[in-house]
Amino acid sequence: MKINEYLxxxxxxxxxxxxxxxxxxxxxxxxxxxxxxxxxxxxxxxAEKIEKNPEGRLAGLPISVKDGVCVKNIESSAGxxxxxxxxxxxxxxxxxxxxxxxxxxxxxxxxxxxGFGGFSVNTKKIPKNPHDLARSCGGSSGGAAGFTSFAxxxxxALGESTGGSIANPASFCGVAGLTPTYGLVSRYGLIDxxxxxxxxxxxxxxxxxxxLGLYHIAGYDEKDSTSLPQKMLQEKKVKKIAVIKESxxxxxxxxxxxxxxxxxxxxxxxxxxxxYSLPAYYLIALSEASTNLAKYCGLRxxxxxxxxxxxxxxxxxVRSKYFSKEAKRRIILGTFARMSGFRDAxxxxxxxxxxxxxxxxxxxxxxxxxxxxxxxxxxxxKFSEIEKLSPLENYMMDILTVGPNLAGLPHLSLNAGFxxxxxxGIMLTANHLEEEKLRALGEEVEND
Amino acid sequence: xxxxxxxxxxLSTLSKIFCSCPTSGSENPNTLTCPTCLGLPGSxxxxxxxxxxxxxxxxxxxxxxxxTETFFSRKNYFFPDLPKSYQISQYEIPIGINGKLENxxxxxxxxxxxxxxxxxxGNTTLIDYNRSxxxxxxxxxxxxxxxxxxxxxxxxxxxxxxxxxxxxTRKSEATMKADANISTTGEKVExxxxxxxxxxxxxxxxxxxxxxxxxxxxxxxxxxNSEKGITFLQRTKEEESDYxxxxxxxxxxxxxxxxxxxxxxxxxxxxxxxxxSRFKTQYKLQAEDAETLAAEKELAELFEQVATNIDPLLAAxxxxxxxxxxxxxxxxxxxxxxxxAMHIIELLTLVKERKIxxxxxxxxxxxxxxxxxxxxxxxxxxxxxxxxxETEIEDMCKEVIKNNxxxxxxxxxxxxxALHYLIGQVMRLSKGKxxxxxxxKILKRLLQKTVVS
Ligand SMILES: [Zn+2]
Numbered sequence: 001m002k003i004n005e006y007l008x009x010x011x012x013x014x015x016x017x018x019x020x021x022x023x024x025x026x027x028x029x030x031x032x033x034x035x036x037x038x039x040x041x042x043x044x045x046x047a048e049k050i051e052k053n054p055e056g057r058l059a060g061l062p063i064s065v066k067d068g069v070c071v072k073n074i075e076s077s078a079g080x081x082x083x084x085x086x087x088x089x090x091x092x093x094x095x096x097x098x099x100x101x102x103x104x105x106x107x108x109x110x111x112x113x114x115g116f117g118g119f120s121v122n123t124k125k126i127p128k129n130p131h132d133l134a135r136s137c138g139g140s141s142g143g144a145a146g147f148t149s150f151a152x153x154x155x156x157a158l159g160e161s162t163g164g165s166i167a168n169p170a171s172f173c174g175v176a177g178l179t180p181t182y183g184l185v186s187r188y189g190l191i192d193x194x195x196x197x198x199x200x201x202x203x204x205x206x207x208x209x210x211x212l213g214l215y216h217i218a219g220y221d222e223k224d225s226t227s228l229p230q231k232m233l234q235e236k237k238v239k240k241i242a243v244i245k246e247s248x249x250x251x252x253x254x255x256x257x258x259x260x261x262x263x264x265x266x267x268x269x270x271x272x273x274x275x276y277s278l279p280a281y282y283l284i285a286l287s288e289a290s291t292n293l294a295k296y297c298g299l300r301x302x303x304x305x306x307x308x309x310x311x312x313x314x315x316x317x318v319r320s321k322y323f324s325k326e327a328k329r330r331i332i333l334g335t336f337a338r339m340s341g342f343r344d345a346x347x348x349x350x351x352x353x354x355x356x357x358x359x360x361x362x363x364x365x366x367x368x369x370x371x372x373x374x375x376x377x378x379x380x381x382k383f384s385e386i387e388k389l390s391p392l393e394n395y396m397m398d399i400l401t402v403g404p405n406l407a408g409l410p411h412l413s414l415n416a417g418f419x420x421x422x423x424x425g426i427m428l429t430a431n432h433l434e435e436e437k438l439r440a441l442g443e444e445v446e447n448d
Numbered sequence: 449x450x451x452x453x454x455x456x457x458x459l460s461t462l463s464k465i466f467c468s469c470p471t472s473g474s475e476n477p478n479t480l481t482c483p484t485c486l487g488l489p490g491s492x493x494x495x496x497x498x499x500x501x502x503x504x505x506x507x508x509x510x511x512x513x514x515x516t517e518t519f520f521s522r523k524n525y526f527f528p529d530l531p532k533s534y535q536i537s538q539y540e541i542p543i544g545i546n547g548k549l550e551n552x553x554x555x556x557x558x559x560x561x562x563x564x565x566x567x568x569x570g571n572t573t574l575i576d577y578n579r580s581x582x583x584x585x586x587x588x589x590x591x592x593x594x595x596x597x598x599x600x601x602x603x604x605x606x607x608x609x610x611x612x613x614x615x616x617t618r619k620s621e622a623t624m625k626a627d628a629n630i631s632t633t634g635e636k637v638e639x640x641x642x643x644x645x646x647x648x649x650x651x652x653x654x655x656x657x658x659x660x661x662x663x664x665x666x667x668x669x670x671x672x673n674s675e676k677g678i679t680f681l682q683r684t685k686e687e688e689s690d691y692x693x694x695x696x697x698x699x700x701x702x703x704x705x706x707x708x709x710x711x712x713x714x715x716x717x718x719x720x721x722x723x724x725s726r727f728k729t730q731y732k733l734q735a736e737d738a739e740t741l742a743a744e745k746e747l748a749e750l751f752e753q754v755a756t757n758i759d760p761l762l763a764a765x766x767x768x769x770x771x772x773x774x775x776x777x778x779x780x781x782x783x784x785x786x787x788x789a790m791h792i793i794e795l796l797t798l799v800k801e802r803k804i805x806x807x808x809x810x811x812x813x814x815x816x817x818x819x820x821x822x823x824x825x826x827x828x829x830x831x832x833x834x835x836x837x838e839t840e841i842e843d844m845c846k847e848v849i850k851n852n853x854x855x856x857x858x859x860x861x862x863x864x865x866a867l868h869y870l871i872g873q874v875m876r877l878s879k880g881k882x883x884x885x886x887x888x889k890i891l892k893r894l895l896q897k898t899v900v901s
Contacts, residue, residue, distance in 0.1 A: 070490040083489065090483055092490060189490040196697030225494050225699050287694050291522050294533030295487050311528050338524075338692040347694060 003061065003209045006154040010060035017060035021047040021104055024062045024153040028107055032128035034147035036067050037075040038107035046104045056102025058216060063098055064157045066144050067108040068115060069200060070189040071095050078191040079111040079123040082322035083302045092189020094158060094200055094217040101216055109143030113324050115162050115193040118397045119386050122326040129173060131422055135380040138169030141203065145169030145177060148203045156213040157203040162193045163281050164401025166201045167413035171375035171425025174415040177203045178210040181432045182408030183228035186221030194288035197405055207414055207442040233433045236440040238369045242268040247373030247400050257417040257424045258374050261445050265372065272360045273403045276353040281402040282395060283337045283350035290334030329391065358407045365431040370441050373400050375413040375425030404429045412438040414446055449656060451599055452591035454627040456584050459502045460615050464581035465561050466493030466536065477576035485581035487531030492698050499583035500702065503559040504712050505613055506585055507544025509719060510554055515541050517703055520696040525689055529564040531580055536561050539693040552602055553590040560584050591629065596652035603645050608720045611745050630655050634663030639679055642672045655679050723748055731760035740768045746782045753789035758796045766796055774813055788820050795823040805834045807880050835882045845890050848873045849898055859895060867891065
């Protein structure tokens with residue numbers, strides 16, 4: 001059942017919200033590790049209220065929330081051990097907005113610790129891909145995309161992308177993942193990975209459902225200083241599209257599937273983006289992440305240990321015990337990149353590269369409405385294959401998604417077909433605030 | 449000797465710098481807090497515009513140049529009182545650079561948030577985050593001071609300026625925190641975290657003397673133990689912390705437009721130095737009087753109101769000496785009391801017209817700081833007018849001479865104090881209303897005639 005159809009039936013009381021929520025809670029429970037916390041009693045309580053009085057434009061719609069987005073009184077640990085059992089005293093702005101429209105929060109979906117990864121394996125609860133349980137959902141919003149694919153009941157997932165964490169799992173799980181313009185959706189209540197890059201977005205079975213979710217979470221928020229006062233532009237006409245030349249240097253079958261979805265297109269070369277985006281992304285993201293993670297030291301919230309010795313020893317002990325290897329690697333890399341003596345060569349240079357990348361995109365958008373590429377260079381890998389990847393090979397997986405993320409550009413990944421029964425994602429990128437163009441072309445590709 | 453300082457001053461905003469928690473109003477620990485100033489996961493900072501405007505005001509008053517655009521950075525270090533394990537501060541481009549106050553050059557002025565406070569109780573340490581997020585400015589001078597005393601005089605002037613800008617209150621003076629660097633013959637030594645003006649001078653004096661005996665061989669950072677009155681080594685140059693500054697991308701860049709600068713400039717009142725020189729020329733005051741009167745905003749205002757109606761020199765004398773003395777004795781601040789300039793004018797007019805004597809005027813002044821009243825009516829009501837009729841005073845003098853024979857004898861023997869005693873007795877008899885000068889004249893005349901029997 002389409003979400004719009006479901007919402008109408010809730011309004012006319014033709015369908016039971018409680019029964020729908022019960023069903024999806026059961027699916028959440030049965031899902032292969034897609035949830036870190038299921039808010040069963042809270043969801044049912046809401047469902048009963050809404051069934052009696054279906055108010056709001058999303059009345060009765062189940063929503064799953066990526067673990068890193070705070071929901072008041074529900075464990076929000078961003079997939080980490082150090083924040084295990086942490087129950088925030090407030091909800092993120094996006095949650096308040098959705099609940100005001102009658103949406104029902106069913107739980108928190110599994111993810112890489114603090115968003116650190118592309119396969120959702122850097123966490124205790126590793127979500128499995130519904131298309132093949134031996135394979136990864138992608139990441140870091142793995143549980144969100146996995147469950148979107150797995151669920152049969154109406155549902156929208158909230159994801160979060162820093163360097164591709166929505167597009168990547170959407171591609172691996174064969175669903176639609178929408179990452180909006182940086183600043184369009186408030187970050188208030190989002191547990192930070194990298195503040196200049198983090199964006200909350202939506203994942204749904206269809207493009208229109210992903211947009212339905214976006215419409216209700218977008219908008220200026222005085223609690224987030226980087227929140228944009230502008231709204232999405234209404235322009236929908238997609239006249240010219242271009243495929244990014246450097247992105248076609250992937251598996252031939254994937255390339256063919258992508259190109260088969262397009263009618264008239266040009267090819268454009270974006271050399272700076274290919275050359276600089278990956279290093280620039282990692283230097284900026286990890287520099288910021290290393291400062292964001294400094295507050296987790298066992299003193300005020302989250303996991304702790306018996307207090308003994310000096311504060312430095314205590315902090316070190318807590319952080320050594322509860323951060324994973326990948327988190328530690330990223331803290332060390334990020335700290336190094338901003339240390340005096342290296343700061344100019346790494347952190348500041350990466351910022352300059354970022355400016356260059358934005359310029360290259362802006363130039364391309366003077367001519368084209370949409371830039372197209374595959375979302376991922378591969379289909380969902382097996383867990384056994386992931387184990388063999390070096391950290392660098394891991395980071396290389398983000399090569400196609402980091403560009404739009406660095407530039408804060410809206411991008412949509414949707415299913416373009418299958419290779420050996422595994423989903424292949426196509427990624428559409430538009431200029432700032434031109435999400436509607438993504439919708440127009442996205443729906444065209446989807447219905448093709 | 450070369451000394452430079454970094455002074456940390458709290459701004460006077462109602463709410464904190466990055467959240468809407470109030471800056472005062474509760475003594476209970478951790479009650480003035482929210483997710484943002486506690487650094488809870490997911491919280492975000494939002495700049496309080498008033499803090500920005502106050503910082504701009506200070507930078508302008510200290511003649512700084514100002515960038516057209518500035519931003520915040522994260523200063524990263526671990527300490528239990530720092531909720532996010534980074535302090536939001538400014539690094540590359542501060543609010544103001546290259547300022548000047550008289551002969552002291554200011555390197556930079558920047559805006560930042562205060563951490564919380566550690567409270568040590570026996571073996572345990574508690575943390576109070578009420579102060580977390582209180583807006584501060586840091587003022588960094590060039591090493592232009594040549595003595596610890598110069599530093600204290602400078603800070604005193606700085607405080608006066610901040611008072612004129614309504615940013616600083618005299619009560620918080622003791623909480624002024626500063627770091628100071630001092631080099632005598634050897635390398636530069638930094639003394640961290642000294643609280644209060646007197647302490648800053650003390651610490652520097654100690655350090656200057658210490659360095660004379662043992663010149664610093666390498667740059668080092670020292671702490672100040674106020675109880676023992678000594679500085680102690682904290683770390684050497686090699687152990688210097690690296691704050692790994694990055695931009696705080698939770699906070700967008702801040703534009704400081706020319707029109708905003710102009711608007712804020714208009715709010716800056718006449719400051720201390722200009723006021724002193726104007727007082728000297730306009731009212732013909734002595735330098736010392738002008739400086740004392742200008743040193744406190746409320747006192748300067750009161751003086752000007754009074755001086756437009758009364759001889760400025762008389763007004764200056766009564767306000768800076770007598771009023772200050774009375775306030776000081778009663779442990780009161782001028783800004784705390786309700787005193788009406790019109791009443792002071794009435795009082796000083798009575799003095800000027802010799803309707804009351806100084807003693808009566810002082811009595812009235814003491815009462816005036818308690819509550820407002822009209823001195824003229826009070827004088828009339830309680831008939832406090834000075835007795836100046838010669839016969840009335842003469843009668844009292846005769847009585848005193850008659851009743852104090854031994855004192856009179858002492859006077860005759862040449863004891864001057866004896867005369868003062870007799871004047872005092874006449875004053876008592878007149879209930880303080882006799883004109884002391886007249887009394888002295890009459891007494892001297894009568895005593896000359898008096899024959900000791
Ligand atoms: Zn607060």
